[in-house]
Amino acid sequence: MARDAIVAALLDPAGTLGLGEPAWDLLIRQGRRANLLARLAHVLNDAGLLERVPEAPRQHLRSALLMVERQHLAMHWEVNCIRLALAEAIQPVVLLKGAAYVMAGLPAAHGRTFSDVDVLVPRALLDQAESRLMIHGWQGSHHDEYDQRYYRRWMHEIPPMRHISRGTTIDLHHAILPETARVKVDNAALLGAAIPLDGQPGLFVLRPVDMLLHSATHLFHEGELGNGLRDLFDLDGLFRHFGQTPGFWEALAPRARALGLGRPLYYAIRYVRMLLDTPIPERVVEAVASFAPTGPVRALQDFCYRRMLRPHHASCRDWGTHPAALLLYVRSHWLRMPFFLLAAHLTRKAFTRPKLPKLEPGLGKDAGQEG
Amino acid sequence: MIISALPAAELDDRLQRGELLLDIHPFVARLRSDIPGLANDLASMYQGFEVLPADRFADFHVAVTRERGPRHWIKPQARFHFDGRPSFIPLPLHQAFAMLEWGLNWCVAAHSHQFLIIHAAVIEKGGRAVVLPAPPGSGKSTLCSGLIQRGWRLLSDELGLYDMESGLIHGMARPVNLKNASIEVIRAYAPDVVMTAPMPDTSKGTVCLMRPPADSVARRREAARPAWIVLPRYQRDAAPSMAHQGKARTFMLLAEQSFNYDIQGAVGFQAIGRLVEQCHCLEFTYSRLDDADQAFQALLAGEVG
Numbered sequence: 288m289a290r291d292a293i294v295a296a297l298l299d300p301a302g303t304l305g306l307g308e309p310a311w312d313l314l315i316r317q318g319r320r321a322n323l324l325a326r327l328a329h330v331l332n333d334a335g336l337l338e339r340v341p342e343a344p345r346q347h348l349r350s351a352l353l354m355v356e357r358q359h360l361a362m363h364w365e366v367n368c369i370r371l372a373l374a375e376a377i378q379p380v381v382l383l384k385g386a387a388y389v390m391a392g393l394p395a396a397h398g399r400t401f402s403d404v405d406v407l408v409p410r411a412l413l414d415q416a417e418s419r420l421m422i423h424g425w426q427g428s429h430h431d432e433y434d435q436r437y438y439r440r441w442m443h444e445i446p447p448m449r450h451i452s453r454g455t456t457i458d459l460h461h462a463i464l465p466e467t468a469r470v471k472v473d474n475a476a477l478l479g480a481a482i483p484l485d486g487q488p489g490l491f492v493l494r495p496v497d498m499l500l501h502s503a504t505h506l507f508h509e510g511e512l513g514n515g516l517r518d519l520f521d522l523d524g525l526f527r528h529f530g531q532t533p534g535f536w537e538a539l540a541p542r543a544r545a546l547g548l549g550r551p552l553y554y555a556i557r558y559v560r561m562l563l564d565t566p567i568p569e570r571v572v573e574a575v576a577s578f579a580p581t582g583p584v585r586a587l588q589d590f591c592y593r594r595m596l597r598p599h600h601a602s603c604r605d606w607g608t609h610p611a612a613l614l615l616y617v618r619s620h621w622l623r624m625p626f627f628l629l630a631a632h633l634t635r636k637a638f639t640r641p642k643l644p645k646l647e648p649g650l651g652k653d654a655g656q657e658g
Numbered sequence: 659m660i661i662s663a664l665p666a667a668e669l670d671d672r673l674q675r676g677e678l679l680l681d682i683h684p685f686v687a688r689l690r691s692d693i694p695g696l697a698n699d700l701a702s703m704y705q706g707f708e709v710l711p712a713d714r715f716a717d718f719h720v721a722v723t724r725e726r727g728p729r730h731w732i733k734p735q736a737r738f739h740f741d742g743r744p745s746f747i748p749l750p751l752h753q754a755f756a757m758l759e760w761g762l763n764w765c766v767a768a769h770s771h772q773f774l775i776i777h778a779a780v781i782e783k784g785g786r787a788v789v790l791p792a793p794p795g796s797g798k799s800t801l802c803s804g805l806i807q808r809g810w811r812l813l814s815d816e817l818g819l820y821d822m823e824s825g826l827i828h829g830m831a832r833p834v835n836l837k838n839a840s841i842e843v844i845r846a847y848a849p850d851v852v853m854t855a856p857m858p859d860t861s862k863g864t865v866c867l868m869r870p871p872a873d874s875v876a877r878r879r880e881a882a883r884p885a886w887i888v889l890p891r892y893q894r895d896a897a898p899s900m901a902h903q904g905k906a907r908t909f910m911l912l913a914e915q916s917f918n919y920d921i922q923g924a925v926g927f928q929a930i931g932r933l934v935e936q937c938h939c940l941e942f943t944y945s946r947l948d949d950a951d952q953a954f955q956a957l958l959a960g961e962v963g
Contacts, residue, residue: 308715316719316741343686343715350771357921601742 291603293317296327297520298564300334311344313602321516321598324351326398355398362389365404365455366487372423373408374489377416381407381481383460383501387492388521390484395524399517403447403456409478410461417445417459424451433635442466463501464508465623470547477501477546495529496538500548503555510619511612512595519596522555523565530566540574549578558592591615662705670697672712676721679710682830683879684819685770687762688716691754692723693736699755699854703833703867706875718765722758724751740765753857756865759833763816766830767917773819773828774922774929777915780813780829781805783958786885787827789818789937791915797892797944800840803868804947805954807848812874813882822922822929825936826881831874833867841866847947884933886957887912889941898949900957901941908939 292314296303306314318324328348331337340348366386373380381387383405388396408416421427429435429446438446443462449455462474481491493501502525506518529535543552553575559565560572579585594611597603620632661669661680672678676690680700689700721739725748729735734751737744738761749757767775778791779802788810792798799815806812813829820827836844836853841864844851852869887908888900912930913919919926940957944950 309713312715319741320743341715343717346772347717347769350769353771353921357923360923599743
């Protein structure tokens with residue numbers, strides 16, 4: 288399978304030299320739809336090639352980069368506000384995903400866009416954390432009673448909370464997977480191993496191995512891969528960066544086994560190697576082979592993920608795109624809850640007005656915040 | 659090639675296939691639509707604009723398409739797409755052309771941070787530009803439409819693209835958006851103007867687009883140096899008055915009326931500072947377009963500011 292233009296450019300920025308107008312046109316489109324335009328700008332800039340990009344596409348790359356720089360600045364501010372609201376009473380407050388990459392200064396944050404801040408707190412302190420956030424100006428969303436119950440009873444997070452004046456969103460988690468998920472993760476072990484964040488007393492991030500496992504778990508339990516390719520590049524960035532830390536590779540498979548997250552680790556390694564050529568030591572590949580699903584399941588997953596871990600653009604679709612999207616959607620619900628609960632939930636959703644997928648920020652003045 | 663030189667069938671065909679590249683300098687938009695009549699409005703409103711070959715780079719891939727499904731028999735709707743991504747809310751089919759225009763404005767405002775993008779009308783005469791930044795309801799579009807019928811060149815009725823390095827403002831000289839009562843006001847003031855059919859029941863009321871003057875279109879690549887910042891204020895039956903406005907207040911107004919001031923950071927702060935420094939800052943209260951014509955002539959003659 289030939290690489291998509293955006294993947295080829297990110298893996299080999301020098302290959303963009305000499306691209307013609309139609310090729311740049313496609314590259315900007317794919318980059319935008321995959322939320323990887325700023326990442327491309329960053330990679331080109333690092334390679335000293337940004338100035339050699341033709342003027343018109345360069346303006347889009349620069350704009351995307353500027354936008355991300357502002358988002359990162361805003362993230363620092365936002366995280367500080369969260370710290371002031373929570374850290375005194377809640378221990379530990381762990382930043383997840385994008386927020387963690389930015390605040391820990393990881394290369395995975397380069398050129399990465401955000402829509403919200405994800406935070407993990409101990410289950411026992413969840414109510415307290417929620418009320419402290421409310422006192423400091425965050426308001427709950429999803430006022431529908433069923434949604435509230437659905438979130439609170441079955442999910443691993445409460446409904447997103449939005450700050451009344453800044454308009455920023457926080458996702459407050461008490462676990463990394465839903466209560467009802469087939470895989471039971473030892474969340475206490477994750478919280479217990481979290482490491483303090485420099486310069487932000489009271490705030491923590493997951494330790495490298497756990498951060499990677501969480502990133503993998505999140506991507507490979509997700510039903511709608513709106514940012515699938517971007518998230519795969521996150522994994523690539525984490526593997527490449529943490530791979531240089533002594534002990535990282537050795538700890539990976541045993542920790543995955545202990546937490547019950549072997550399968551997502553297997554998928555992460557399979558698809559970063561297959562799609563992004565991420566260097567993974569052979570002994571690690573062998574170590575995770577025992578987490579692999581059976582042959583037919585693996586073939587089906589390959590069918591799905593080879594299609595869904597691509598930009599959401601017309602140039603990256605084929606006959607299998609829709610079936611793959613549907614399969615992953617069903618699978619994610621299957622993983623998320625037991626059959627009878629799932630049946631009840633989907634029946635209810637079928638008979639109530641379906642929520643439209645959030646595809647585009649409103650065409651208004653505050654537009655441009657991308658997921 | 660000029661859009662008007664394209665045979666109707668060819669224009670329609672390119673639009674259907676998504677291969678209509680419209681030069682809206684400093685951008686290129688690639689347009690696709692399957693909505694009957696849209697090609698006509700496009701040819702009429704963008705008369706004098708160039709179309710480019712389909713293999714050129716386009717800044718924005720924009721589509722306005724008919725919604726499928728059973729609903730479309732009862733209530734036909736159109737949806738806007740940007741780079742293949744559908745917008746959240748569809749609009750009634752008869753508003754498709756307005757949707758295209760607003761969609762294009764959004765594309766520019768949300769993705770072109772090489773400029774400080776000011777929500778303002780911009781007009782020019784004798785090499786000097788007037789920036790009319792405006793909160794809604796101030797009569798900015800009406801004033802701008804009137805003045806461009808009296809010899810001012812249209813740069814934009816909505817988006818001032820301020821190049822922070824050169825200090826020049828670009829417009830695109832795209833069609834002017836008229837709302838509600840101002841449609842009749844402009845028809846009466848300049849009976850020769852060409853407008854689209856009125857599109858009722860939009861979120862802004864009844865909307866018409868008006869073809870920009872031919873001379874403005876011919877000179878649309880010429881950026882202009884701003885000399886005045888005038889805050890328009892329509893007030894029923896008011897006598898015309900051109901009053902000085904504090905630089906600090908004008909600064910705040912411009913910052914508030916910019917789409918991407920928050921993204922520009924310190925560079926944006928300094929840019930607005932320089933802009934306000936080099937311009938006469940005024941507030942213009944008016945009720946009649948004839949008064950406005952005179953007041954702006956006086957401005958040009960150096961009698962005010």
